[in-house]
Amino acid sequence: xxxxxxxxxxxDDGIDAPGIRHLWNALxxxxxxxxxxxxxxxxATGLSxxxxxxxxxxxxxxxxxxxxxSVSGTPADCVKLALNVVLSxxxxxxxxxxxxxxxxxxxxxxxxxxxxxxxxxxHDIPSIAFSCQEFKNPNFLLVESYVPSIVDYxxxxxxPKGTLLNVNFPKLxxxxxxxxxxxxxxxxxxxxxxxxxxxxxEGSAYYWLGAKLAEFDEHEDSDITWLKKGYLTAVPVHxxxxxxxxxxxxxxxxFERLLAR
Amino acid sequence: xxxxxxxxxxxDDGIDAPGIRHLWNALxxxxxxxxxxxxxxxxATGLSxxxxxxxxxxxxxxxxxxxxxSVSGTPADCVKLALNVVLSxxxxxxxxxxxxxxxxxxxxxxxxxxxxxxxxxxHDIPSIAFSCQEFKNPNFLLVESYVPSIVDYxxxxxxPKGTLLNVNFPKLxxxxxxxxxxxxxxxxxxxxxxxxxxxxxEGSAYYWLGAKLAEFDEHEDSDITWLKKGYLTAVPVHxxxxxxxxxxxxxxxxFERLLAR
Numbered sequence: 001x002x003x004x005x006x007x008x009x010x011x012d013d014g015i016d017a018p019g020i021r022h023l024w025n026a027l028x029x030x031x032x033x034x035x036x037x038x039x040x041x042x043x044a045t046g047l048s049x050x051x052x053x054x055x056x057x058x059x060x061x062x063x064x065x066x067x068x069x070s071v072s073g074t075p076a077d078c079v080k081l082a083l084n085v086v087l088s089x090x091x092x093x094x095x096x097x098x099x100x101x102x103x104x105x106x107x108x109x110x111x112x113x114x115x116x117x118x119x120x121x122x123h124d125i126p127s128i129a130f131s132c133q134e135f136k137n138p139n140f141l142l143v144e145s146y147v148p149s150i151v152d153y154x155x156x157x158x159x160p161k162g163t164l165l166n167v168n169f170p171k172l173x174x175x176x177x178x179x180x181x182x183x184x185x186x187x188x189x190x191x192x193x194x195x196x197x198x199x200x201x202e203g204s205a206y207y208w209l210g211a212k213l214a215e216f217d218e219h220e221d222s223d224i225t226w227l228k229k230g231y232l233t234a235v236p237v238h239x240x241x242x243x244x245x246x247x248x249x250x251x252x253x254x255f256e257r258l259l260a261r
Numbered sequence: 262x263x264x265x266x267x268x269x270x271x272x273d274d275g276i277d278a279p280g281i282r283h284l285w286n287a288l289x290x291x292x293x294x295x296x297x298x299x300x301x302x303x304x305a306t307g308l309s310x311x312x313x314x315x316x317x318x319x320x321x322x323x324x325x326x327x328x329x330x331s332v333s334g335t336p337a338d339c340v341k342l343a344l345n346v347v348l349s350x351x352x353x354x355x356x357x358x359x360x361x362x363x364x365x366x367x368x369x370x371x372x373x374x375x376x377x378x379x380x381x382x383x384h385d386i387p388s389i390a391f392s393c394q395e396f397k398n399p400n401f402l403l404v405e406s407y408v409p410s411i412v413d414y415x416x417x418x419x420x421p422k423g424t425l426l427n428v429n430f431p432k433l434x435x436x437x438x439x440x441x442x443x444x445x446x447x448x449x450x451x452x453x454x455x456x457x458x459x460x461x462x463e464g465s466a467y468y469w470l471g472a473k474l475a476e477f478d479e480h481e482d483s484d485i486t487w488l489k490k491g492y493l494t495a496v497p498v499h500x501x502x503x504x505x506x507x508x509x510x511x512x513x514x515x516f517e518r519l520l521a522r
Contacts, residue, residue: 044310044312046376047307049371054458054468055468056460080453080455084453084455085468106501110309122367149519153516157512160507179517180516182509192341205318206316206317207318207346235504236504236509238504241445241448243446243496244421244424244497244499245445247497248443248496248497251497255441255495256440
């Protein structure tokens, strides 16, 4: 009999968010699951880690007696404490989500959900981030039904070290996913659109960052493009080295000469 | 007469940190400066942005009547509010730092200092991050003396869109920088080393993440390697697309077949 894989579940919407329950439901029959997730919402915290506050970790009631802990920090904090404090050994896989809202395009740099998976591959653990383009009313039950085969695919077809799979589910205007694309990361990301308000006591101005999409002329084969067409997208995202090798080769000599004293 | 370049200064150690004053001193005679920096320390907050709290922005007293504002958020928040609220147009350059502690290797993913520069290139503004390997007692005066030529280099030799310059100053055992290297990003990063303590009232366990270096067999031409030898390093860091193209080409068909229903 095959041993069930050990899977760590985290997210950035917080341990009480519905998406993480659906992720657990999707995998409960297929894997030995442990949940370690933020006690409060941590959307858009990127790969932030908590070094100026201590982290509190608490056992949480979970359906069917599942193993679940909350951490008073970010998704990256959760993965760090899971690996060092909660689990007795590294899991076979880390899954993060299911996020409410798209993490396609350059949102990978800002997303807490993706950061959970980044922290995983930083520790050489295969990792997947799951997100829904639909923000207000995601069809988590439909998403749930696709999770096991994607997880099984990653467990049986290992990704390279440092590469995670960033999965996004399209908005479903007609209730159906049109198909699947493993594709490139697009360029779109949320930019600020600050909304100024006035503090009720001080009378001073304060701001909500707000958000609007910075639109780009996307590659025809990108997650942004395929999501718009109604396809589920999976981008193999590599984190490790960000060197601009073209610029490095072109500029190395000039830079080093300029600064020689 | 040449118009002075417009430069936005930010950091992650907070507006009261000494490093940002030294950055301002280094550039005050060369540029039209605006400081927009976090009101409190934001080390290791990565590209986190604040969407569940409003942001307060306040004019701050600065030496020689300099223009300075504090923002109750992260370095990325500071850049966003600077571009949308404080400045009347995009600056010619964003500089972030001078950070206490190395941001070489894979610390680029966690660093708030580098995130200030990432947020800059996300908006197509040339950006530089300055950090000192020495944490406890950095020689900011020496660092300050190198800043103007590096800034001038980037202003006169534009980097590609999406590419920032990540500059790190070595520990100075003998008081001298051995030389300059434009080089590759190394693989080293800080991993957790949790320190368990007991809460004085609850008696419950809590954790400080702590940190120890995950060591790697670094490329001989990497920032980690050159810093160890006493060289100033500058890595052109590209943020935009993280697609693992090798894995994408190899796995696209298998992934798309597997999931076809």
